[in-house]
Amino acid sequence: MEEIHRTAEAYYENLSVEKKRKAKRFFDELDKDGDERINLDEYMEFLKNDKNTVLTDPRFFNNLDMNSDGSLDYNEAIVLFYIMQSGRALFCKSCDTFLAGAYFSCSQCFFKDSISSYEICCDCYAGKKFTDHHSDAIFFDNYTLLLQSRRMVQAVAPTKKREKVLQIIKQGLQLASFTGALGCIFNGGAGDDDANCSIM
Ligand SMILES: [Zn+2]
Numbered sequence: 001m002e003e004i005h006r007t008a009e010a011y012y013e014n015l016s017v018e019k020k021r022k023a024k025r026f027f028d029e030l031d032k033d034g035d036e037r038i039n040l041d042e043y044m045e046f047l048k049n050d051k052n053t054v055l056t057d058p059r060f061f062n063n064l065d066m067n068s069d070g071s072l073d074y075n076e077a078i079v080l081f082y083i084m085q086s087g088r089a090l091f092c093k094s095c096d097t098f099l100a101g102a103y104f105s106c107s108q109c110f111f112k113d114s115i116s117s118y119e120i121c122c123d124c125y126a127g128k129k130f131t132d133h134h135s136d137a138i139f140f141d142n143y144t145l146l147l148q149s150r151r152m153v154q155a156v157a158p159t160k161k162r163e164k165v166l167q168i169i170k171q172g173l174q175l176a177s178f179t180g181a182l183g184c185i186f187n188g189g190a191g192d193d194d195a196n197c198s199i200m
């Protein structure tokens, strides 16, 4: 969780004062008993309307609870907010582990339309534990996939159309974000415009 924790922290440090206040207000809403910590009950109450059942798995709560004291302090809760808004709540399709760091993704599933992507952890890829997936799958790690995507955009989209690609990416991030009570905290930069809600 170290890498994802630092990512969330870096985003948070770049938020405007108003966004930080908003994040704290949101944290306070979840913290029903006002002890500055979110315990498992408060966490479950918060997620009860969320369709992502994996997040409601107590094992995920334990992952977020980095110092294993049984509750989430503000810094640990920031990681939860980031994961929910970035759409980074990814789990290994083979062993169900939360993908907190580098992972592998099937490139065919990643680039095809209207099909869900297929991600697996480094251990499952190294141990070839993905036998239920199509046999011609070509896997790339997430960093390589990012570079491949950039090359693809550059090859396919003429310069003046790349602005549209950016818009599509932003829209995708908005869809991935938890738009309920959480609103848009991680929209980065100094802007406070919720209409321009994304982590970018
Ligand atoms: Zn795995």
Ligand SMILES: [Zn+2]
Residues within 6 Å of the ligand: 106, 107, 108, 109, 110, 118, 133, 134, 137
């Ligand atoms: Zn695939």
